[in-house]
Amino acid sequence: MSDIILDVKRLTVHFEVDGQLIQAVNDISFQVQRGQTLGIVGESGSGKSVTSLAAMGLVPNPPGKVVNGEIWFNSGNGTPVDLATLSEAQLQAYRGGQVSMIFQEPMSSLNPVYTVGFQMVEAIRQHQNISKEAARQQAIARLQEVKLLPTDAALATLIKTEKPHLDDESLKEEVDRRQQAILDRYPHELSGGQIQRVMIAMAISCNPALLIADEPTTALDVTVQATILDLLRELRDRRGMSLIFITHDLGIIAEIADQVAVMYQGKIVEAGPVWDIFAQPQHPYTKGLLACRPQPNQRLRLLPTVADFMSVELAGTEINAAAANGGLPVAATPVIRERVLDAEAQARFAPLTEKELTTRAAALAANGPLLAVENLQVGYPVRGIFGKTRSHVMAVQDVSFQIQKGETFGLVGESGCGKTTLGRALLRLVPAMGGKIWFEGRDVLGLGSSPLRQLRRDMQIVFQDPYSSLDPRMSIGAAIAEPLKIHGVIKSKRNQRERVSYLLDRVGLPASCMNRYPHEFSGGQRQRVCIARALALNPKFIICDESVSALDVSVQAQVLNLLKEIQAEFDLTYIFISHDLAVVKFMSDRIMVMNQGRVEEIGPAEQVYRQPQTPYTQALISAIPVGSLDRIQELQRDRATVA
Numbered sequence: 001m002s003d004i005i006l007d008v009k010r011l012t013v014h015f016e017v018d019g020q021l022i023q024a025v026n027d028i029s030f031q032v033q034r035g036q037t038l039g040i041v042g043e044s045g046s047g048k049s050v051t052s053l054a055a056m057g058l059v060p061n062p063p064g065k066v067v068n069g070e071i072w073f074n075s076g077n078g079t080p081v082d083l084a085t086l087s088e089a090q091l092q093a094y095r096g097g098q099v100s101m102i103f104q105e106p107m108s109s110l111n112p113v114y115t116v117g118f119q120m121v122e123a124i125r126q127h128q129n130i131s132k133e134a135a136r137q138q139a140i141a142r143l144q145e146v147k148l149l150p151t152d153a154a155l156a157t158l159i160k161t162e163k164p165h166l167d168d169e170s171l172k173e174e175v176d177r178r179q180q181a182i183l184d185r186y187p188h189e190l191s192g193g194q195i196q197r198v199m200i201a202m203a204i205s206c207n208p209a210l211l212i213a214d215e216p217t218t219a220l221d222v223t224v225q226a227t228i229l230d231l232l233r234e235l236r237d238r239r240g241m242s243l244i245f246i247t248h249d250l251g252i253i254a255e256i257a258d259q260v261a262v263m264y265q266g267k268i269v270e271a272g273p274v275w276d277i278f279a280q281p282q283h284p285y286t287k288g289l290l291a292c293r294p295q296p297n298q299r300l301r302l303l304p305t306v307a308d309f310m311s312v313e314l315a316g317t318e319i320n321a322a323a324a325n326g327g328l329p330v331a332a333t334p335v336i337r338e339r340v341l342d343a344e345a346q347a348r349f350a351p352l353t354e355k356e357l358t359t360r361a362a363a364l365a366a367n368g369p370l371l372a373v374e375n376l377q378v379g380y381p382v383r384g385i386f387g388k389t390r391s392h393v394m395a396v397q398d399v400s401f402q403i404q405k406g407e408t409f410g411l412v413g414e415s416g417c418g419k420t421t422l423g424r425a426l427l428r429l430v431p432a433m434g435g436k437i438w439f440e441g442r443d444v445l446g447l448g449s450s451p452l453r454q455l456r457r458d459m460q461i462v463f464q465d466p467y468s469s470l471d472p473r474m475s476i477g478a479a480i481a482e483p484l485k486i487h488g489v490i491k492s493k494r495n496q497r498e499r500v501s502y503l504l505d506r507v508g509l510p511a512s513c514m515n516r517y518p519h520e521f522s523g524g525q526r527q528r529v530c531i532a533r534a535l536a537l538n539p540k541f542i543i544c545d546e547s548v549s550a551l552d553v554s555v556q557a558q559v560l561n562l563l564k565e566i567q568a569e570f571d572l573t574y575i576f577i578s579h580d581l582a583v584v585k586f587m588s589d590r591i592m593v594m595n596q597g598r599v600e601e602i603g604p605a606e607q608v609y610r611q612p613q614t615p616y617t618q619a620l621i622s623a624i625p626v627g628s629l630d631r632i633q634e635l636q637r638d639r640a641t642v643a
Contacts, residue, residue, distance in 0.1 A: 004074060005210055005242045006032040006055065011069030011084075013050050013059055024050040024064065026266035032210065032259075034076070037236060037243040039257030039274065041250055041289065043306075043552040044523070046263040048246045049104070052212045055244075056101055057083060057091040073099065075209045097127040100208035104215040106195040110187040116198050117183025120205065127206045140179050142201035146231060148194060149182055192415065193224035197231070204235060211236075212244045217252065218550070221414040221579040226623040229255050237639065248552040250289050251627035254278060255635065262286045265334050275632055284310035284338040291349075292557035294586035296609055296624055298351045302564065303557035303586065308345060311337045361604060364589060367405035369438075370541060370573050371426070374400050376435035378418070378425045392433070395421040397597040399435075405540075408567065408574040410588030410605060412581050412620065418597040419577045420464075423543045426575070427459055428452060439541070457487055460534040464546035466526035470518040476529045477514025480504070483536045503532040506569075507562060524555035531562065535570065543575045548583065560587060582624050585609050593617045 013025040025047045032038045040048045053059050054066050066084060074080040075098045083094065103109045110119060120139040121132060128135070143149040150158065152175060159174050160166065166174060187195055196216060203211055213232065217225040233256055236243050245256050253260055253274065260277045262270040262285065270283040281287045288306030313335045341349070376399045379392030396418045403409045411419050424430045426437055428444060437444040439455065447455060463469040470479055480500045484490045490499055501511035507528040518526055527547060534542055544563065548556040560583070567574060576587045584591055584605075591608045593600040593616065601613045612618045 003034050004031050005034045007072040009070040012067050013054055014065055014067050016063045023266045028268045030261050032242050034242055035240045036258040037245055037256055039253035039260045040246045041253050042263035043248055043554055047266040048263055049214050052214050056095055097206045098208055099210045100203040101212040102199050102203050102216045106199045112187055115184050115186055120202050123202050124205045142205045146197040146201045148197045192220055196228055210242045214246045222623040251293055251625035254627040254632050255625050278629055292554050294582045296582040296585050300349050300351055302348055302561045304349050305557045306554040309339055364404040364407045369402040370405040371403040372438040374436040377433045378421050379433050395597050399599055401592055405573055408576055408588045410584035410591040411575055411577045412584045413594035417594040419594055420545055423545050423577055457537045458540045460539040461543040462530050462534050462547045466530045472518055475515050475517055480533045480536055503535055507532045524551050527559055541573045545577045581620050
């Protein structure tokens with residue numbers, strides 16, 4: 001049996017966009033070893049996902065087309081087959097059965113109108129000629145394998161503890177009922193981590209030889225992310241399954257990969273064993289990706305970005321009249337030139353000293369509080385018959401803290417812990433059930449509509465999803481100018497344009513783009529637009545609610561640096577909300593950890609990281625994918641022990 005399960009040779013995929021061919025994947029070759037994990041890493045648009053879609057025969061045509069290359073798959077049960085030459089009907093014998101895929105957004109991959117059990121049974125029966133009941137039993141077994149369901153014995157023991165009077169037959173019926181209860185749930189009734197487990201269970205249900213995981217942990221908390229990574233490693237090793245793991249984060253790659261391929265603008269710029277990539281990166285793009293991740297064990301003044309390690313030049317558009325592309329122009333391949341950090345850049349990215357941190361903490365304490373919160377409580381109503389409120393689910397319970405002028409106050413915790421609800425309650429976007437909020441001595445909860453509107457000039461928010469928070473029908477210039485019009489700050493259209501132009505320039509966007517619309521920008525650029533809009537009224541206080549969680553690590557570094565720079569320029573105070581403690585530590589002077597609506601601990605950022613006081617905080621810190629050589633060595637030792 002060959003040790004190579006997937007052998008991709010000179011793969012090229014084009015997409016036709018506005019009469020020009022974009023080389024989404026440009027002449028790449030790689031191999032996947034049996035029982036090992038290949039990590040494919042790169043920014044959005046680098047060609048990672050298109051590569052995986054090509055392997056599955058799922059490139060949408062039009063506008064995409066596989067114009068060259070071979071994709072040899074060897075399951076070990078017969079002669080290798082070139083998947084690129086198979087028809088759609090022939091591909092169905094491999095797709096979902098021998099080669100399976102976990103897509104990036106699990107909620108989009110499941111049909112919201114069908115239960116997860118129905119969808120799992122349907123997928124199993126598509127590839128196996130078995131009865132519906134047999135498929136149901138397989139679905140339960142796979143959910144047990146991904147640890148969404150306890151084993152029959154464990155569940156029986158639990159039920160026996162709760163209901164000791166049950167006889168064997170009744171116990172068996174209760175076990176079956178509780179298992180069916182999970183199968184009968186709809187996707188919206190499960191958490192993000194649970195949905196991702198369902199997708200993994202569905203992907204492994206037909207015992208694939210190769211599993212492709214496309215950004216399976218991007219939107220998950222660090223603790224849930226760590227659990228999913230542990231699960232994928234365990235499934236790979238126990239089943240002898242090969243894995244392609246796609247991500248933009250090299251820290252996650254260090255947690256799971258044996259081999260790594262780094263992609264940039266459609267090409268593999270560097271490939272090799274995970275240890276070599278981390279210990280001695282050769283390509284400037286790889287060096288930039290490694291450098292731009294916040295490291296929790298040190299706090300840099302600013303984060304390096306990919307642009308600090310390389311420059312990109314385009315030679316123009318190449319005309320290729322080959323029949324394969326119908327004579328359409330093909331975008332040129334970028335020319336990459338390496339940059340070396342000079343002494344000035346090294347000083348800009350140097351770690352802050354203990355003395356500098358102590359001096360800043362003393363200066364902030366002397367400024368006095370800008371915001372004070374006392375015993376805040378926020379709940380969501382649970383309604384019964386005729387819409388009458390029966391009770392409340394408490395999202396924020398008895399929370400108290402103060403924020404000093406000029407401080408960045410980090411707010412960290414898992415999804416559902418109350419972070420976002422707390423941030424919105426401070427702006428009175430959701431009602432509080434009790435407690436006090438003081439801003440510059442004013443009782444926020446006691447303000448009427450007119451003074452509250454005036455207060456909101458000083459208090460702004462940058463939401464998590466920039467696309468959802470921008471009106472798709474409004475140009476970005478109009479979106480940034482809208483607060484100026486609403487509050488009557490600048491009435492002249494000429495002055496409004498000048499203000500918008502200045503704000504765009506300040507967040508690193510050209511003024512010439514003010515007439516463009518949100519869909520014409522990347523995720524990082526849209527987030528810059530949202531930051532510019534939040535700055536329009538010269539606020540004193542900004543809440544950044546998961547404002548970088550959906551961005552690539554390199555774009556994330558740019559936005560984090562921007563937030564630090566404008567804080568110094570505009571004398572801003574931040575609440576920085578995130579589930580990623582490494583990012584929060586880089587940004588924050590102090591950190592508050594929340595769990596289930598309550599405060600776990602508050603303290604200086606360095607102290608919370610180095611000396612966490614509660615098991616919950618310790619778990620958050622241990623789940624951070626640091627991507628260190630020590631961690632890679634530890635995982636390799638563990639794997640060798642298991643083998």
